[in-house]
Amino acid sequence: MLNLLGDFIGELRAAGIPISMSEHVDSAKAMEVIDLSDRSLVKNSLAATLVKDGDHMPVFNTAFEVFFSTRSWDAASEFMDDVDTDEMQREGAAGATGPGQSRGEGGGASSSLSAQELAELLFRALRDGDREALRLAADESVTRYAGMEPGRPVGGTYYLYRTLRNLDLENLEQRLTQGSSDDDQLAQRLAREEARARIEVLKAEIERVIRERLVEDRGSEALAKSVRKPLPEDLDVMHANRDEMAQLERALRPLSRKLAVRLARRRRRRRRGPVDLRHTVRRSLSTGGVPIDLRFKPPHPAKPEIFVIADISGSVASFARFTLHLVHAISSQFSKVRSFVFVDGLDEVTQLFEGVDDPAETVARINVEADVIAFDGHSDYGRALLSFHDRFAKDVTRRSTILILGDARNNYHQAHAEVIADLKYRAKAVYWLNPEPTAYWNSGDSIVNQYAPYCEKVIECRTLRQLEQFVGELA
Amino acid sequence: MTALDPREELAKRLGLDEIPPVRFDSTKDVLKRLADHDYLSDDAIASVCFLADRLAKPVLVEGPAGTGKTALARAVADAVGARLIRLQCYEGLDDSKALYEWNYRKQLLRIQAGRPEGDGTEDWEQLEEDIFGEEFLLTRPLLEAITATDPVVLLIDEVDRVELETEALLLEILSEYQVSIPELGTVRAKQIPMVFLTSNNTRELSEALKRRCLYLYIGYPSVERERDIILSRVPGITTTLAEQIAQVVRSLRTLDLKKAPSVAETLDWARTLVVLGRSEIGDEDAAETLHILLKYQTDIERATKELLGRSKTGA
Numbered sequence: 057m058l059n060l061l062g063d064f065i066g067e068l069r070a071a072g073i074p075i076s077m078s079e080h081v082d083s084a085k086a087m088e089v090i091d092l093s094d095r096s097l098v099k100n101s102l103a104a105t106l107v108k109d110g111d112h113m114p115v116f117n118t119a120f121e122v123f124f125s126t127r128s129w130d131a132a133s134e135f136m137d138d139v140d141t142d143e144m145q146r147e148g149a150a151g152a153t154g155p156g157q158s159r160g161e162g163g164g165a166s167s168s169l170s171a172q173e174l175a176e177l178l179f180r181a182l183r184d185g186d187r188e189a190l191r192l193a194a195d196e197s198v199t200r201y202a203g204m205e206p207g208r209p210v211g212g213t214y215y216l217y218r219t220l221r222n223l224d225l226e227n228l229e230q231r232l233t234q235g236s237s238d239d240d241q242l243a244q245r246l247a248r249e250e251a252r253a254r255i256e257v258l259k260a261e262i263e264r265v266i267r268e269r270l271v272e273d274r275g276s277e278a279l280a281k282s283v284r285k286p287l288p289e290d291l292d293v294m295h296a297n298r299d300e301m302a303q304l305e306r307a308l309r310p311l312s313r314k315l316a317v318r319l320a321r322r323r324r325r326r327r328r329g330p331v332d333l334r335h336t337v338r339r340s341l342s343t344g345g346v347p348i349d350l351r352f353k354p355p356h357p358a359k360p361e362i363f364v365i366a367d368i369s370g371s372v373a374s375f376a377r378f379t380l381h382l383v384h385a386i387s388s389q390f391s392k393v394r395s396f397v398f399v400d401g402l403d404e405v406t407q408l409f410e411g412v413d414d415p416a417e418t419v420a421r422i423n424v425e426a427d428v429i430a431f432d433g434h435s436d437y438g439r440a441l442l443s444f445h446d447r448f449a450k451d452v453t454r455r456s457t458i459l460i461l462g463d464a465r466n467n468y469h470q471a472h473a474e475v476i477a478d479l480k481y482r483a484k485a486v487y488w489l490n491p492e493p494t495a496y497w498n499s500g501d502s503i504v505n506q507y508a509p510y511c512e513k514v515i516e517c518r519t520l521r522q523l524e525q526f527v528g529e530l531a
Numbered sequence: 532m533t534a535l536d537p538r539e540e541l542a543k544r545l546g547l548d549e550i551p552p553v554r555f556d557s558t559k560d561v562l563k564r565l566a567d568h569d570y571l572s573d574d575a576i577a578s579v580c581f582l583a584d585r586l587a588k589p590v591l592v593e594g595p596a597g598t599g600k601t602a603l604a605r606a607v608a609d610a611v612g613a614r615l616i617r618l619q620c621y622e623g624l625d626d627s628k629a630l631y632e633w634n635y636r637k638q639l640l641r642i643q644a645g646r647p648e649g650d651g652t653e654d655w656e657q658l659e660e661d662i663f664g665e666e667f668l669l670t671r672p673l674l675e676a677i678t679a680t681d682p683v684v685l686l687i688d689e690v691d692r693v694e695l696e697t698e699a700l701l702l703e704i705l706s707e708y709q710v711s712i713p714e715l716g717t718v719r720a721k722q723i724p725m726v727f728l729t730s731n732n733t734r735e736l737s738e739a740l741k742r743r744c745l746y747l748y749i750g751y752p753s754v755e756r757e758r759d760i761i762l763s764r765v766p767g768i769t770t771t772l773a774e775q776i777a778q779v780v781r782s783l784r785t786l787d788l789k790k791a792p793s794v795a796e797t798l799d800w801a802r803t804l805v806v807l808g809r810s811e812i813g814d815e816d817a818a819e820t821l822h823i824l825l826k827y828q829t830d831i832e833r834a835t836k837e838l839l840g841r842s843k844t845g846a
Contacts, residue, residue, distance in 0.1 A: 076742055082586070085537055089585040097558055100578030108741040110593055110732070110748040241840045242814050246778045249785075253754070310732065317733050321622070321694060343635050 597793020
């Protein structure tokens with residue numbers, strides 16, 4: 057058990073969850089005081105001692121499924137039986153030598169199902185919320201449709217896709233909703249959502265079955281590596297797929313809120329103001345006129361002024377969206393935030409954010425409403441910067457900090473680095489945030505190097521974690 | 532060589548005469564006894580409570596507002612028959628409000644009262660010993676929980692509201708169950724209290740704090756659990772209605788709202804519908820009573836539009 061626990065913790069650490077030595081010890085202690093045959097208790101205990109952040113739970117769950125799969129959990133004899141019947145089913149399905157008669161001999165009742173019967177079984181299991189039947193049906197569907205090939209180093213996404221495609225979930229969902237023919241809007245919606253929720257349960261079940269079989273095939277550690285996913289804050293913003301994007305969006309909101317709270321507190325606490333005589337004397341009344349408890353006036357440190365200039369051409373658009381969102385979400389921490397977006401033309405979008413509670417909505421509108429394309433719609437940093445300089449340079453003062461977001465892929469246009477040089481002279485600081493990995497800088501048409509000498513710093517900013525850190529230091 | 536049971540080890544370190552009895556037999560026991568006190572837990576909650584007792588470690592409970600974090604501590608206190616001591620955290624909380632404070636006023640009085648007696652040269656050593664005695668100590672929640680001799684459950688509520696530096700003051704009590712007072716020495720716990728900390732996640736808590744605690748995340752309950760909660764807390768409600776309410780609330784929580792309805796608001800809504808004498812929810816009822824669940828006008832508008840397919844009702 058201790059070895060298994062060690063391996064498991066190794067995997068969690070590899071996935072990015074920070075686990076200290078003392079937490080490792082705690083989890084081992086927990087294993088000593090609980091009933092190890094209760095799988096869910098083991099899972100909850102490990103989660104309570106090892107994972108200290110709600111956002112890390114999905115990663116933990118996946119790793120747990122892989123390392124402590126249900127099958128390896130069951131008593132050894134049952135385990136063997138299970139595999140045996142499975143083996144037979146698989147052979148029955150694959151080696152159809154005789155004309156259609158070998159299938160029925162498989163032994164288990166479930167293996168004799170036809171495609172319709174399987175669909176019916178699934179439907180009934182879903183409709184009645186029958187967990188046991190659902191498990192059986194999921195198992196059978198995987199056997200039938202996934203077409204798993206032993207030894208292939210995959211994470212199972214493809215098997216999942218193949219199984220689901222064959223099950224015709226849309227039809228299932230429709231049948232599940234049919235029961236209520238109410239014309240009440242609300243009732244209809246509820247029925248639809250209930251059906252969808254149940255289908256999700258089925259999907260999760262099928263995924264679990266596939267994982268289990270993969271574990272049997274390749275062992276926990278090998279599989280863990282294939283199914284490992286980065287934590288939301290470590291996702292690469294530029295290359296996120298749609299699911300990951302949704303994850304990022306979800307992570308951004310609490311992140312910006314936390315950042316705002318932290319900055320506000322830091323500002324208030326950083327230095328105390330002068331002694332507040334009136335308040336101190338009032339307090340001293342309760343100690344007989346002795347001023348034991350000094351009171352201070354709250355401090356008023358100056359807030360910085362921010363200019364954000366963001367490239368929103370296709371390649372880096374999502375990164376710009378996140379940064380704009382984050383900066384505006386904490387705009388109360390700055391005395392002023394002005395935002396500009398460009399592709400080959402430049403437009404100010406500050407007014408779009410005004411009077412809006414939720415920056416996410418505005419960010420979505422920018423792409424449509426901002427007038428950023430002057431010529432061919434390929435990024436032209438030189439032209440955009442010139443345009444900024446012409447129109448807005450007079451507003452840049454010693455209190456302004458300028459952030460430029462983009463990969464500096466200039467499509468071989470002129471760089472006009474002298475603009476940055478002048479801005480640096482006028483402003484407090486110029487920062488360049490580059491969403492590309494450092495290794496790619498200055499390759500191809502990327503000209504970060506030409507701008508870099510005039511910037512305070514050029515920062516690689518690929519993940520939310522990096523972004524948060526930078527913005528936190530800025531305020 | 533077998534390792535000492537964590538409780539035994541702690542009892543020995545605190546110098547207790549006997550190891551306090553365990554509070555729960557099994558997770559089933561936790562589930563049942565919490566349910567007896569009107570708190571419907573689930574597997575994860577029960578497991579962590581069980582573990583907290585066996586390992587004698589504090590529990591850090593996180594999750595959205597209104598999912599029953601504070602209620603859990605209260606229910607556990609009721610279930611084990613202990614007194615609940617609550618420390619409400621806020622920005623600016625310091626050791627004089629959380630741990631202990633010397634009663635300056637009383638000390639001053641004592642010094643002044645001492646003067647006229649005799650020739651006015653009262654023995655200073657004696658006086659000093661006197662005014663730094665326990666008589667002049669104001670115990671605050673943390674010290675109170677430590678010094679209590681009866682069973683207590685300590686609840687440190689909304690710990691994310693205190694500053695990072697103030698968090699450090701909790702560390703000694705959380706890992707060692709003791710408090711050091713410079714003038715008096717170290718005060719050790721007379722028993723092993725159960726400790727719950729809650730956080731609304733407005734900021735990241737320090738690693739040091741997290742490391743010392745078991746972690747429990749209480750999210751919004753599943754439809755089944757929410758239905759059961761409604762059934763147990765709202766008298767006179769039918770199962771169909773409870774189920775429907777739970778489904779509507781789940782539906783609302785998937786929308787992108789400023790503030791998703793909490794369990795407490797769900798219960799309010801259920802009570803309202805019962806008072807109105809409804810046995811199921813139609814479009815009209817929903818439209819008229821949504822404001823109980825949602826607290827922002829924009830949220831209400833969005834929900835009406837999404838759920839009922841209309842842009843805006845008269846109100």
